[in-house]
Amino acid sequence: MSIFASLESEVRSYCRSWPVVFDRAVGAHLYDEDGRAYLDFFAGAGALNYGHNNPVLKKALVEYLAEDRITHSLDMHTAAKRDFLETFDEVVLQPRELDYKVQFPGPTGTNSVEAALKLARKVTGRESVVNFTNAFHGMTLGALSVTGDSMKRGGAGIPLVHATPMPYDNYFDGQYPDFLYFERLLGDASSGLNAPAAVIVETVQGEGGINAARFEWLAGLAALCREHGILLIVDDVQMGCGRTGPFFSFEGAGIVPDIVCLSKSIGGYGLPMALTLVRRDLDVWEPGEHNGTFRGHNPAFVTATAALRAYWTDDRLEKSTLAKGEQVERVLQEVCATVPGSRAKGRGLARGMAFEQAGLAGRVAGAAFRRGLLVETSGPEDEVVKLMPPLTVTDDELDQGLALFTESVRECAPA
Amino acid sequence: MSIFASLESEVRSYCRSWPVVFDRAVGAHLYDEDGRAYLDFFAGAGALNYGHNNPVLKKALVEYLAEDRITHSLDMHTAAKRDFLETFDEVVLQPRELDYKVQFPGPTGTNSVEAALKLARKVTGRESVVNFTNAFHGMTLGALSVTGDSMKRGGAGIPLVHATPMPYDNYFDGQYPDFLYFERLLGDASSGLNAPAAVIVETVQGEGGINAARFEWLAGLAALCREHGILLIVDDVQMGCGRTGPFFSFEGAGIVPDIVCLSKSIGGYGLPMALTLVRRDLDVWEPGEHNGTFRGHNPAFVTATAALRAYWTDDRLEKSTLAKGEQVERVLQEVCATVPGSRAKGRGLARGMAFEQAGLAGRVAGAAFRRGLLVETSGPEDEVVKLMPPLTVTDDELDQGLALFTESVRECAPA
């Protein structure tokens, strides 16, 4: 492994927790060079909802490549893009009566967020954005300014301004009325809050610690935005594409965001791709006003289309995700009962277990790795172990992973 | 094509000039759905230096996918990444005696630039960056702030600050000493210029109009930076990977930048990938201080490795690029002789023809398209037709393309 230590930047991180060299991967399993298998309850931080190298998508991808169909096309029209757009329209937008225009920004979540913020500012003529405590939206300058983590913010090297954090749902354990402070600031012409162009929110904060906002809180937020002419951006990069059950994580809240950011699993196969969905009347971009070399990454369009066709033409995946999520929840509740101060968190298959004792979550993740289970930690103090298997995990794999997780907790926090 | 008009955002641009649906592509040719062939002198804006669906790379890619080797890995260690790092070290860095650490930012040029700017600010504790007139570095907020185009800058919706533009080489047609203003500002403690963390520069400005800086200008810039403790960032996203002949476009200038941004053709096959190369002692990132979901896009590592092995273990590609570049130059000179006020520009296979008459470049590109040749325009007034064929273009294809280009000019600007 010396080439990594000697040549790759110190910025590398996951590899420090999992010091092996991975080589192959299928479904919910990765394999290192020595052939050892790892059950993946991490799923590319949400980029692998359909598992590694999903055979349905793989078939479409390999065929596409084999036939020399176009790979790279900037924003030219291609047959692959047309297929994707038609499928996305038919399978995702129309059934949900969503009237969005589809923007292809650069193929990363942070680029989708940048496009969303730029457009919100352009449309409203306002500069300020409201974000939430413990938010994560990306690492480029615009997205970083609405991200909470102070270490990551410090990396900017310049003051990150134009954003004001508001308390996320349950930030005060439910003791105070939702939006008390935000609403008061908006209604007070001398509050000192710059009128926001947009609010950007995750329905479940993945990096922030698997904090799931209640649907009524999200609905209240949407209403507040509407009342004050603020655009609502839902960053569904990690929680979209079925992670919480429905295709969009906000569906359960009965809201329609003005702008939606998608990336990670939208490409289906772990290939870089991102979308920014924009309410039709807000699509005031000039041609080329936001661009990027890889916004026409056709292999990802192909696997994205295949994934939509395979998983979203009926409600089976959604139902199975919800059922599996409940299974995870049950096990977590049992485990939590044995660890004082711990608690289960999350929605759908975005689940987590929060530990009170400092460092314990990290030790549990380490113990899990030694048992062949990949889980990462999140939260401001890395106090939460995230359980995010592929949505396509089998029941057996799920049980197996949960058993390994339970053992790992037992090892680190003997009852 | 109605789905594009009805569903894709107004931000789409290239497709407006080339209103066909592309489907297949091999080498220097694209094919639309009707099977019509187009000779590609655009090459994905520099992302397809080795041509479309290059068979050598394709073979490696398809095999990798077929064997279910890992596709998506964030920044975990993978065999594919190791192969890439070892190859990059052996084929690119060591022969050039370059002691860089390799950072994998998100897989786009703008993300590489964001990482470079953040690191430069972190290292120096300064916030300001000097960029150049007509620069293009990307669309996310940090990269956009050092980009020149006012329409694109306007898309930010907030003031783009922390950057001061300096005149690029030849901005005043050589009448004034290089760096006169910049050097004076740096040497004057009351000039009002914030001390720059970094200078960011393209050796040839692609989007800015195929402006090729003289090597002595680049060397002078590097010396000036060194003298004032300013980091030199070369954005080699479009001009690197052999576009101007050598692997890095700055090699001819005899300079060693502190940070180098690579993307576009580094993945070889048009797949999203980016690198930020960092002088070893500047690699002060904290683990995870800059991250991104798709920084471990293994299929791109595979094609990148294959491309390095196929094209950069000897100097044949470099020599052929230079030779082909001279061929383009010869033809351009001939054509220019017939169009008053026009002139040939560029280096290697990044070439362009600048027209004096407003709108003429666009009409030439349109005429070329009708003849089956894809060329785009660039420059502040879209006054330059860019000629950027794949480096792997055959001599016949090159001649054919140049002939089509010549005819197109003739049509639009009859001698």
Added chain:
Amino acid sequence: MSIFASLESEVRSYCRSWPVVFDRAVGAHLYDEDGRAYLDFFAGAGALNYGHNNPVLKKALVEYLAEDRITHSLDMHTAAKRDFLETFDEVVLQPRELDYKVQFPGPTGTNSVEAALKLARKVTGRESVVNFTNAFHGMTLGALSVTGDSMKRGGAGIPLVHATPMPYDNYFDGQYPDFLYFERLLGDASSGLNAPAAVIVETVQGEGGINAARFEWLAGLAALCREHGILLIVDDVQMGCGRTGPFFSFEGAGIVPDIVCLSKSIGGYGLPMALTLVRRDLDVWEPGEHNGTFRGHNPAFVTATAALRAYWTDDRLEKSTLAKGEQVERVLQEVCATVPGSRAKGRGLARGMAFEQAGLAGRVAGAAFRRGLLVETSGPEDEVVKLMPPLTVTDDELDQGLALFTESVRECAPA
């Protein structure tokens, strides 16, 4: 009055409410050109705590001028400045055991605030400042960024950043624990709040509507700042110099701010003067790092010294201010009892009556003017009538003014 309408900028404001030409003034009275007297319960917005043309100060001032002692001195040493410093030390600082260095910024409150913010940022190396809802700190860019009023903020023409507003005391009518949000943000490394260099606060918000923070709230704020290494700046420009009773308005809270801003009444006679008091160990300015032409305005030093000697060598003024304040409070309570939704506010001789009905406060002020009483309105909706007579107002004048005020309320809001 045509010259005002034809030549003075539209920015003029008080003169619109009081469309007469004032000419003379003594004590608590102004006189217009026609000799009509106006009782002044406005006191130069707090700049005339010792009344107009106070004879004790006037004597010192006229003698100083008559003897050709130095008027303008930048920051040279002058006898007048020495007298002021010695007196300020002896009369104000030493008795209160305050170990401040004294900075003379430009002679306005906003300049004192600018100096405070600059120094706080320099000392801490942080850029962000926390201000409070409904704050007013001045109109220059730094001070304006921590001011709440959206109309005034809009005048900046650029985004006002680097500041985050927190709820002032009682912003939620006591239903919410003090500092709940602020404390949580500070303690959460992923809250998204940039670590603040300083908190800037008024103990009673004059422009914000005569909002008096409870002493325990101020003490809690000081403790919170200390705990998190945040400098506490008290802007005592309007409430200092005895307006609330003691010389500094924060004395009752038992706190010692790190930086204190003084202006308005510090010069005693309504002459421009300002101070920035800086905790001794924070005085890290370079010579000349903050300067200004009129920071050595000696006539103001003379009247300032005379005022300190006349009014602050014993506790008579403080006691009389508190007693008069209680008298105002009593009358306000009676008046409030007759106007549904109204309430009395304030501390010492910074008092106000808040009206619920939109526009009522303005009508009351207009009625008072017609009766010969000058009062201004404040608060985010101009919903408060401020009662701020000179501290030297006689008991008779006070009774007379309160009677006129009571009549004015009666007229506009018949019981």
Added chain:
Amino acid sequence: MSIFASLESEVRSYCRSWPVVFDRAVGAHLYDEDGRAYLDFFAGAGALNYGHNNPVLKKALVEYLAEDRITHSLDMHTAAKRDFLETFDEVVLQPRELDYKVQFPGPTGTNSVEAALKLARKVTGRESVVNFTNAFHGMTLGALSVTGDSMKRGGAGIPLVHATPMPYDNYFDGQYPDFLYFERLLGDASSGLNAPAAVIVETVQGEGGINAARFEWLAGLAALCREHGILLIVDDVQMGCGRTGPFFSFEGAGIVPDIVCLSKSIGGYGLPMALTLVRRDLDVWEPGEHNGTFRGHNPAFVTATAALRAYWTDDRLEKSTLAKGEQVERVLQEVCATVPGSRAKGRGLARGMAFEQAGLAGRVAGAAFRRGLLVETSGPEDEVVKLMPPLTVTDDELDQGLALFTESVRECAPA
């Protein structure tokens, strides 16, 4: 003097060069406590154009104060303000056919500049301002951002953005066409220069080293601004009120700025006062959108009016200033002839002698002080000794001061 060292902030500066305590002052002389006289060729950095305690102004001032006429009035109408406005209109504006509205900002130069910048941004909807190398405009955040001195800029503690410095006249010793870079940047839609709201310029840079811009350069600048819809702000704080001869320093250039900043000598007597003159159609302020406690400092209006009546109803002062300026120039030329590398600079009675040898200017100023002559240094390296006597200096005093200066140079730089 211990109280200064022990209690006054380290930010104090002039007093370090002149370690005596000044007490009295008349005309061109100051006197220290021991009665020693100093000839003042510094004149309050331009605030004392009519000398110290000018008897004509003093009479008006003392009478005004003695009669209890109103001292402090915020922006209420007062007889003193009316007299000033009428006089300013009659004596200054009308004869010059200038159609400005008069704004009274806070009574300091920096506040006038802040008002100017805010208004320019509001009018144009642009945020960026172009300033010049070696500019000095003030210490509050907006004014500081357009000031050149890096030590002073560093005091801000936050990045000073929104401004781009352009080369002042003669910055390249005439080898470079005027405005070459600026004009090119403005004309190039991809230059990266944010479209400026305004250009702010001093006609002679006092703090910057007595750099006098040629009139044709100023006229060219005005034309360039007009062509590009950029407002031209002349900061005449130091050079206005006759310092260079005519009342406004820009009169000789035949230009009419859109906004003019005045302070320092406008009050006549060294009392704090400032004006922002605004082209009538640009006066789009809302009432109270920019305010300040001391914008109605009536004693300064009184002395300002008296000064205008005494000195500006005919051209005698202007002529005498020009004549005296020529006398200074003659002597400077003689002295310069004896010091290799030195040169005379300036216009009217804003004169300076630049020394090549580091530290020499400071030593000359020190030698002058020992001889009883007060002169300060300026310029980016403090390389210029400024000679700025009151305009009312007598011929004898001028000769005497020039003789002392000549001796001081001789002492420090023996021929």
